[in-house]
Amino acid sequence: MxxxxxxxxxxxxxxxxxxxxxxxxxxxxxxxxxxxxxxxxxxxxxxxxxxxxxxxxxxxxxxxKDGEWIISKTKITALITQRKTTLLQRIADKTDQFKMQYLQGYSQAEIDSFYRQEREARNELPEMILTEIFEGRDDLKSIEELKKKVIEKADLFAIVMGKLFAIKQNFETHIEQAETLEDLDKIEQEIEQWQKL
Structure with a gap:
């Protein structure tokens, strides 16, 4: 044979x-x-x-070419640009996932009212939503107690979001500054390892 x-x-x-x-x-x-x-x-x-x-x-x-894998400068530039776009989207998606984990258990209607509740609790708007919430609950002694809870929740959310955005923006900066596919590979590994704040 x-x-x-x-x-x-x-x-x-x-x-x-x-x-x-x-x-x-x-x-x-x-x-x-x-x-x-x-x-x-x-x-x-x-x-x-x-x-x-x-x-x-x-x-x-x-x-x-000649027994080796090669890539032209034009193609490598296009490939790097494409990878950067993909990684930036991955960061945005992961940021949204972490935000949703934090907000798990809240209805969308309640989430939509957070900003209004905070402004009312800080005496920036008339107490409309908070009055209704207070009158519908029997576990609070005063509307001031409700305001304190709303402000604490808003402050905690602000801190969590600030930390989340700092991590996101740090990744974005590294992605924008990356010059090689190897740089982007390292960043991608770091993104995949990002599990929590």
Whole structure:
């Protein structure tokens, strides 16, 4: 049995088709190539057309040239820009997820009223929502007690959001300053490790 390679394996047993320019390889090389492929490597032809194992193509923008994956400056710039956009969106999504975790248990109607409640509690607006809330509850001694609770909740929320925005903006700055795909890989790992404030 003779095994040939030209952008794939061919066997000439039983008069099998072998394309012109195919290179004969021994069984040992054939097994080596298949094992390498099973481990995630790619089989490609070098300059002479001999099959060699390479790491997988790093991105669709990379092209094989002289047995190496290369990428043009134009493509790398476009790829970096695309990755930055993707990471910025990932940061925005994660920020929203953390905010929603903090607000878990509140109805959207209540969330929508937070700003109004805070302004009423700080005596910036007439007590309308707070009066209704106070009159509907039997666990508060005075509307001042309710105002204190609303202000404490608003202050805590402000602190949490401030910390969250600081982390978000820090990531954004690092993303904007990144110059290489490796820089962006490191930032992406940090984003994935970001679990809480």
């Amino acid at each position: 003779a095994i040939y390679f030209k952008d794939g394996f061919f066997n000439d047993d039983f008069g099998g088709f072998v394309p012109e320019g195919a290179i004969e390889i021994n069984e040992e090389k054939y097994v080596e190539l298949l094992e390498g492929q099973a481990q995630g490597k790619q089989i490609v032809s070098d300059k002479q057309g001999t099959p060699v194992l390479l790491e997988p193509q790093p991105s669709p923008a990379h092209e094989l």
